[in-house]
Structures are given as structure tokens and as C-alpha cells.
Amino acid sequence: MDNMSASDYDEISPIELNIRVPMTITGDDNRVSSDPSASANKIAIGIMHALKTVSMNGSGLPMIDDSGRPRPIKIDIAAGVNVDGSRNMVGDAAAVLPTNLASVTPQDQQNTITVQRLVNDIAQGKKDIKKLEQFETAEQETCQKRTSPENFNREESDSKKKRLS
Structure with a gap:
């Protein structure tokens, strides 16, 4: 590839x-811990891994041209944050966590304390960032289970049974 001129590079069919x-954050008073650059990086790494796997398996995606030259790969990822509402906070975990814990529920207080400890431990090199990601994933799964239609219908049915008895 070192012997290729710019015009040769342009002639190769790139993978784009x-x-x-x-x-997109809608509504008011949301607190969102987000790092768009980290999301874009994870996506790019996943794509590169997929392309490498496809290439190694000979799965129909040619990674070289007819002359044996590698095809250029261009990945453009836009992982921005759109906010529609007022009094929303978007940033890293330390920036969006509440500092006045008196106004939140005990469960929110515990979650906030846990996240703050993890962030501090990560900053001090005591823990891996994977712990924070695992916590976020568990919280998302819990929230999805709580708000799922099946769970909502079950809770509504249980509530009706209690009222009838």
C-alpha cells in the first residue's frame, strides 16, 4: 500500500x-449520563471486528481489489445528542447525578451512591469501567422489566384481585 499513489487509491472501490x-431526549427535568464519543467508538470497533471476521471467513465481502490491493474503509459515525425540553442535564455520571439527595427516593439515593463510588473507584484505578457498564445494563434491564406491558398487565390484574377480595 506504500507504493500506491493518491490516484490509485481513488480508483479502488472503497467500503463506506x-x-x-x-x-433524542424529550421532556423536562431529565438527567442523562451519556458519552457520544464512547458510543461512536464502540460502534466503530464492532464494525471493524465484523469486517475482519467476514473477510477471514470468505463470506462474500471482498477486502481486496482485482490487483490484490486492500480496499479503503471509511466509517462515518454521528452519535450526537438531541435535547427537546427544558431543565435537562446531559453529561458524564458525575455531572448529572443529584447532589441534594433529600429530594429523591431511597432507591435513587442508593443507586446514586453506588454510581458515585464506582466513578471514584474507576478514577483512582481501583475498579474497571466494566463494573459501571454492568451496573448501567442491570439498571436498564430492571427498568425495562418494570415498564414492560406484560409486567404492567400482571400488576394491574393483581391490583384488581386485591380490590375484589
Whole structure:
């Protein structure tokens, strides 16, 4: 590839991927811990891994041209944050966590304390960032289970049974 001129490079059919993954926040008084650059980086790494796997398996995606030259790969990822509302906070975990814990529920207080400890431990090199990601994933799964239609219908049915008895 070192012997290729700019015109040779332009003649090769590139692999181009344009990915748009905006996060849209609607409503008021939301606190969102987000790092769009980290999201874009994870996506790019995943794509490169997938391309490498496809290339190694000979799965129909040619990674070289007819002359044996590698095809250029261009990945454009836009992972921005769109906010529609007022009094919303978007930033890293330390920036969006409440500092006055008196106004939140005991469960929110515990979650906030846990996240703050993890952030401090990560900053001091005591823990890996994976712990924070695992916590976020568990919280998302819990929230999804709580707000799922099946769970909502079950809770509504249980509530009706209690009223009838």
C-alpha cells in the first residue's frame, strides 16, 4: 500500500459506512449520563471486528481489489445528542447525578451512591469501567422489566384481585 499513489487509491472501490445513532431526549427535568464519543467508538470497533471476521471467513465481502490491493474503509459515525425540553442535564455520571439527595427516593439515593463510588473507584484505578457498564445494563434491564406491558398487565390484574377480595 506504500507504493500506491493518491490516484490509485481513488480508483479502488472503497467500503463506506455512514451510521447515524442520535440519542433524542424529550421532556423536562431529565438527567442523562451519556458519552457520544464512547458510543461512536464502540460502534466503530464492532464494525471493524465484523469486517475482519467476514473477510477471514470468505463470506462474500471482498477486502481486496482485482490487483490484490486492500480496499479503503471509511466509517462515518454521528452519535450526537438531541435535547427537546427544558431543565435537562446531559453529561458524564458525575455531572448529572443529584447532589441534594433529600429530594429523591431511597432507591435513587442508593443507586446514586453506588454510581458515585464506582466513578471514584474507576478514577483512582481501583475498579474497571466494566463494573459501571454492568451496573448501567442491570439498571436498564430492571427498568425495562418494570415498564414492560406484560409486567404492567400482571400488576394491574393483581391490583384488581386485591380490590375484589
